Amino acid sequence: MASEDNILQTNALAVREYIHSQPQDALLNNPWAVYQALDLYSRTARLMNFKQAKLNIAQDALTTMETAPKVILEFGTYIGCSAIAWAAILRDLHGPFAEGLHVYTFEVSETVAEVARDLIRVAGVEDIVHVIVGPASESLKQLVEEGKVKVKGVDMAFFDHWEKFYLSDLQLCEDLGLFHEGSRVIADNTDIPGAPDYLEYLRAGGRGGEGSVRYETESFQSEPVSERRKPNMVEVSTVVAAP
Known part of the structure; x- marks a missing residue:
């Protein structure tokens, strides 16, 4: 694990x-430009990332919500690429000066979190994106205790960390009462390496x-399946009842 970290x-x-190293005039305060630069780099460097084809699926799920989302939880920050995209989507939906x-977004490595915060500052969305270091479950409980995340106040939860925690973290969101009817739950990499217990739970x-x-849940294939298998699926779920 240490070497992987x-x-x-x-x-x-x-x-x-x-x-x-890129021309900063094109990137500063432009979250979509920063996302595109990160997406391009991730393809050439074979870096794990929530790439454009998958983001298109998630963006469609967010922009078609009956009430435009304002609050997103992200389990797995890494370099902040998807978090920057979520912020850009929220601004596009509500306007650049919208409040709330x-x-x-939760990250376990302080070093990686600092990189994410730096890129988020370049994108100009540090007022929207909050990178929190530590185990996601404990961080989320603290946000609720502090009143920053409220009951029925989460419009979308995105899972892109360790697949073995997808289900337990989803159930934690339930136990804390964070979802409302219409909330979206989106998960990456449900095919490779896979999250069978998470999928079974949602499909039930x-x-x-x-x-x-x-x-209610649906699996989306982001790109044509090739001989060289790679993570391809995005699971998009909608909360249809939230007592």
Whole structure:
């Protein structure tokens, strides 16, 4: 695990160096330009990232919500690429001066979190995106205790961290009462490496029983399947009941 962490940190630092080597006039305070630069770099450097084809699926899910989203939880920050995109989507939906727009994103590495914060500052969305260091479950509980995240106050939760925690973190959101009817839940990499317990849970509609959160869910293929298998699926779920 230590060596993997070192690789992730080294790659994150390389991303920051790349972004700061690009013409800054095109990037400063332009979240979509920063996202596109990160997406391009991730393709050439084979860096894990929430790439454009997958973002298109998620963006459609957000922009078609009956009430435009304002508050997003993201489990897995890494370099902040998807968090920057969420902030750009929220601004596009509500306008550049809208209040109450928040993306709370969780990262376990302080080194990687600092890279993400730097890129978020370049994009000019540090007023929207809040990078929180530590285990996601504990960080989320603290946000609720502090009143920053409110009951029925989460419009979308995005899972892109360790797949083995997808289900437990989803259920934590339920237990804290964070979802409302219409909330979206989006998960990456549900095919490779895969999150079978998470998918089984959503396809069953949730826990079941009176007073439980209920879901409808759909799997989307982001790109044509090739001989060289790579993560391709995005799971988009909608809360249809939130007692």
